[in-house]
Amino acid sequence: MDMLGMYPTFYVPAVGTAWVMGIIGVIHVVASHTSVGASFLFALLETKAYRENKPELMSFIKKYGMFLLVFSYIIGSITGPGIWYAITVASPRGVGGLIHNFVWVWAAEWVYFTVEVIGVYALVYLIGKVDPKTHLKLTWSFALASWATMLLIVGILSFMMWPGHENWYLTGSTNDAFYNLNFFAHLGTRTGSMFVMAAVVGLMVASRMQDASLRASVARFIAPVGLVGGLFAVMMFLYYLQTLPNNAIVMLNTHLLPVYAQGMVAVFVVSTLWLLLAWWKPHHIHTSLAVALFAFIAVVGVWPEERMRESMRKPYVAGQYIYGNQVIARDVPGKGIEGEVDKIAENGLLKLHPFIPDRLRTVTDSNRLEVGRTLAKIACANCHALESGAPLRNIPDKFHGATDEDLIAAFLNGPLKHGTQPYMPRIDLPEAEVQAIAHFIATVNKGVDIDAVIAEQRTSVVDARKD
Secondary structure, three states: OOOOOOOOOOOOOOOHHHHHHHHHHHHHHHHHHHHHHHHHHHHHHHHHHHHOOOOOOOHHHHHHHHHHHHHHOOOHHHHHHHHHHHHHHHHHHHHHHHHHHHHHHHHHHHHHHHHHHHHHHHHHHOOOOOHHHHHHHHHHHHHHHHHHHHHHHHHHHHHHOOOOHHHHHHOHHHHHHHOOHHHHHHHHHHHHHHHHHHHHHHHHOOOOOHHHHHHHHHHHHHHHHHHHHHHHHHHHHHHHHHOOHHHHEEEEEEEHHHHHHHHHHHHHHHHHHHHHHHHHHHHHHOOHHHHHHHHHHHHHHHHHHHHHHHHHOOOOOOOOOOOOOEEEEEOOOOOOOOOOOOHHHOOHHHHHOOOOHHHHHOOOOOOOHHHHHHHHHHHOOOOOOOOOOOOHHHHHEEEEEOOOOHHHHHHHHHHHHHHHOEEEOOOOOOOOHHHHHHHHHHHOOOOOOHHHHHHHHHHHHHHHHHH
């Protein structure tokens, strides 16, 4: 019997897997969006300095550029590979699917990123060392290369939500995957947001400038850019909502907006008022207040936004053909990919998963608890934590502390088996595997020390074999 092309399951106790990538990803998004937005602020400011003969503006660009070198290009360059490490161990088949679709897109993005990194160093260290017109060309090249990296990555991220049409499933074409229904709305939303982030960080840098008149001039220039960017981001976000698949809309309305809607509105209102204040009263822009506003937007704005985007595409991790638990959900003729749900339903994960120990491939009374935990990790742990009270949608709390194994099994044999929950994968397993998972969840909800029980059961099996 052919095994599935699955990988070992990565799981962080009490945290799960998605939080690891999420925390790294949010830091990276704040750094990268600030960088892209700042590159255009630099280009616009330097154009103004060149045309109006205001070389004093270059001092702000240099200060902001030095901040970017530390904040965006060091922190961003660390968290970027961190995302790769996290998603590779948490979602190897999802990453593999994206690479097989977008390998040349990623190669192009790395070329632009190389230009971007070289450009920011050249921009900062060549101020006053080359003629203004040459430096202006360099700055605009840096800005366009920065935005190109965003454009290419957004095409990949948008495909992760869904292709939006059947063409890609039939052709497997990179173009059909990249230019998906969600692409332009997503790109517009991020483009507007990058100007907001750049303006907010720019006000932090400007607040530390000693020249009051220069500080006021810079604040009055970048605040309107942030305001226009914010308005554009909101308009594109409303368009973005119209490009979402049904499972994303259900997830958004049922689970996400009730939790995050007020915070997102608060971020829009507070950031708008802050930018208006900077435009109207630039002398009131104090560093402590600027830092507090930046932290507020990052924590209450960026973190929920990124978590919402990641959550909305559930139960899929990419293209609506790979579930979050790494099972192939449907046929993709254009890529020669066959769905695996029915095969798992017929044979079970215990027989088809290559990394299950041989001693667990058959369910017995002595290993049922360990088998249940293993199957729960494989089938559920990419989106759920397994420990009661854990922060990441933990399974015990989802079952409201139920200890009735038949009740838990009824859910597994009902909505999950038939795929009637739009934001949950279809998990159809043989009855023995269903009972093992139900036994594990019920045991966790009883407050039993799972590790101790499994260790005791293993010891009993070893002793029995010796006898």
